[in-house]
Amino acid sequence: MRFGVFYELQLPKPWAEGDEHRLFHQALDQVELADRLGYDHAWEVEHHFLDEYSHSSAPEVFLAAAASRTRNIRLGHGIRQVIPNYNHPARTAETLATLDLISNGRAEFGIGEGATRLELGGFGIPAREKRAMALEAAEQIANMLALDPYPGFEGKYFSMPCRNVLPKPFQRPHPPMWMACTNRDTIKVAASLGVGALAFSFLDPAEAHAWSEIYYGIIRSEQCRPIGHSVNANIAMVSNFSVHHDRAEAIRRGHEGFEFFSYALNAMVARDTVPGRTDLWGEYLALRGNRTQEIIDAVGTGDNASGIGTPDDMRAHLRAFQEAGVDQVIFMQQAGRNRHEHICESLELFAREVMPEFKAEVAAREERKARELAPYIEAALARKNWMKPLADDEIPVVRASVAKAQVNQSSTPATGSAAS
Numbered sequence: 021m022r023f024g025v026f027y028e029l030q031l032p033k034p035w036a037e038g039d040e041h042r043l044f045h046q047a048l049d050q051v052e053l054a055d056r057l058g059y060d061h062a063w064e065v066e067h068h069f070l071d072e073y074s075h076s077s078a079p080e081v082f083l084a085a086a087a088s089r090t091r092n093i094r095l096g097h098g099i100r101q102v103i104p105n106y107n108h109p110a111r112t113a114e115t116l117a118t119l120d121l122i123s124n125g126r127a128e129f130g131i132g133e134g135a136t137r138l139e140l141g142g143f144g145i146p147a148r149e150k151r152a153m154a155l156e157a158a159e160q161i162a163n164m165l166a167l168d169p170y171p172g173f174e175g176k177y178f179s180m181p182c183r184n185v186l187p188k189p190f191q192r193p194h195p196p197m198w199m200a201c202t203n204r205d206t207i208k209v210a211a212s213l214g215v216g217a218l219a220f221s222f223l224d225p226a227e228a229h230a231w232s233e234i235y236y237g238i239i240r241s242e243q244c245r246p247i248g249h250s251v252n253a254n255i256a257m258v259s260n261f262s263v264h265h266d267r268a269e270a271i272r273r274g275h276e277g278f279e280f281f282s283y284a285l286n287a288m289v290a291r292d293t294v295p296g297r298t299d300l301w302g303e304y305l306a307l308r309g310n311r312t313q314e315i316i317d318a319v320g321t322g323d324n325a326s327g328i329g330t331p332d333d334m335r336a337h338l339r340a341f342q343e344a345g346v347d348q349v350i351f352m353q354q355a356g357r358n359r360h361e362h363i364c365e366s367l368e369l370f371a372r373e374v375m376p377e378f379k380a381e382v383a384a385r386e387e388r389k390a391r392e393l394a395p396y397i398e399a400a401l402a403r404k405n406w407m408k409p410l411a412d413d414e415i416p417v418v419r420a421s422v423a424k425a426q427v428n429q430s431s432t433p434a435t436g437s438a439a440s
Contacts, residue, residue: 021342021378021385024061024350025054025367026098026258029076032280032301032357040075046360048085050353053364055090057371058379061128061256062086063098063218063350068106069138071298073284080115087123095123098218098350099132099200102157103150104178105143106134109157110185113164117189125190130198130218131158136288138295153177155213155247158197162248163407165194171410182416193249198256207231211238214246214400216254218350222282225340228257232345239393244400251397253389254347259337260327261351262358263366263374267329268316273366274328275312277356280304301356327351331373338378 027047031039051062064082067074076082083095102112120127133154134140140147156175164170169184189195198216201207210217217235219228232255238244239253262274283304287293319329327337341349351370353363 021338021346022060022348022382023375023378024063024096024256024348025050025059026063026065026350026352027051027076027082027354028065028067028074028281028352029082030073030277030281030284030355031075032072032284033299043075044082047354048082048089050360050363050367051086051093052089053367055093057367058375059093059367059371061094061096061348061350062090063096063128063130065098066101066106066132067134067139068101069142069295070136070288071293071296072300073288080119083119083127084122087119087126090123090126092126094126094128095119096128096198097130098128098198099130101134101139102131102161103133103143103145103153104157105145105153109161109178110164110180110183112157113161113185114187116161116195117165117185117187120189120191120195121187123190127189127191127195128198129161129195130200131155131161131215132200138288138293149177151209159247162194162197165189166192166249167407167409169410169415171407181418182410196250196252196254197248198252198254201231204231204234207235208238211235212243212245213248214239214244214251214253214397215248216252216256219255219257221258222260223257225344228341228346229344231255236345239400240396242399242403244396244403246400246404251400253393253397255345256348256350257341257346258350258352259341261353261366261370262328262362263331263334263369265330265369267319267333270329270333270366271316271319272312273362274353274358275315276308277358278328278352279308279311280356281352283307331369334370334374335377338374342378 029043029047031043054062064079065074065076066079068077079097079100086095100112101107116127116129131154133150140150145153156177160173164185165188169182172182173180196216198218199210199213201210201217201219202221207217219231235255260274260278262270264270264273280301284300287300327334338349353366
C-alpha cells in the first residue's frame, strides 16, 4: 500500500495578519518532511472562493514550489478544475507538463469539476452540465499532452484550432490521470474512463470493499473505454490522520479539526453564503461543545480504527483498507486548527513505526496486480476512440498577421537622411 498527504489549505476565522503566509509555508514544510520520510504522494486540491474551507486556488504554484523542495514524492493535482471556464484546457496541459518536467516526472493529474454554487456561479458554469464539460476538456487535455501537433477540436463546450501545445511532459504519453469520486456513481464513471479513483469520502472498510469491487469489475469489463492515452487502475482513499502513542492525545490533537472539515464542506455545499462574511469555525465550536472528551471516553482503551489513534490503531485501520482493495491511503492531516508541530510528529511516528511493513509489500503486490490487469488494460485501450494524428501535409498553415507585402516593405533598408 502507498501513502499520501492531502491539502485543502484550510484556514478557519478569525484571520490574523500573516496567517495565510504561515499556512502555505507550513504546508510546504510538511510536504518536504513527507518526502524525506518516504511518503509516496502529496495531493493539492483546487477550490475557489470558499472562505475558511480552502485557500488552495492555485495548486500549480504550490506544487511547483513543492517540486523544488523535494526529490521523490509524487506531486498530484487532487484535483485540477478542468472545465474551460476555470482553466482553458491548453493552459492546463501547459502547466501540467511544466510541473512534470521540473519535477523529473513526478506529476499526477486528477480531474474535477467543482461542486459548490460559489465556484460554479463565480465562473458561470451551469451545474447540470459540469460533468459533461469536465470530461470533454479532460479528454482533450490528454490529447494535447500526447499529440504533436494537437489537431484541434470543435466541441460543445470549447473549441481550439490546431496548435502544438508545449512543453510535452516528461512522462509519456502523459502523467497518470485520476478523477475525484464521492459516491458509487462516480466510482463507476472513473473506472469506465480508465482513470484512477480519488475517493474523497470517509468510508468504512465494508463500503471501501464495495467501491473496489465496482471499480475493478468495470476496469476488467467492456465498459472501460479510456479517456486518456493510458490506463491508471488505482483507488486512493482519504483518511483522517493523527498518530500518538497515547490514543487520547491523538484524539485531542486531531479530532476537532477533522470534524470541522466535514462541517465546513457541508456548509459550503448546502447553505447560503455571504462571501467574505462567514463564521464557520465559531458556529462549529458553538454546536460541538466538548465532544473531544466524549469521544476519548467512548473509545477508552479499546481498538480504534479511524485513522486517529496509536500506531497499532493505524496499523489495523490500514490493513482493513488494504484487504478491501484500496491501493493508496491519503492522509488528511491539515484540517481546522490542527497544529503544524503535531502534524509533523504524526508523520514522523507513522513513518518510523507503521510505514515500513506496508512498504515492504508494495513491489510484490503491484507486480501481481499489473500482471493480472495487463490483458484487460490492453483490451480497454483497443476500444478507445483515438484522436487521429495529422500527417505533415494535413497540418494547417497559420497565416501571418501582417501581409507579406507590408513585411517586405518594412524590411527594406531606409535611404536618405532619416527613416520615418
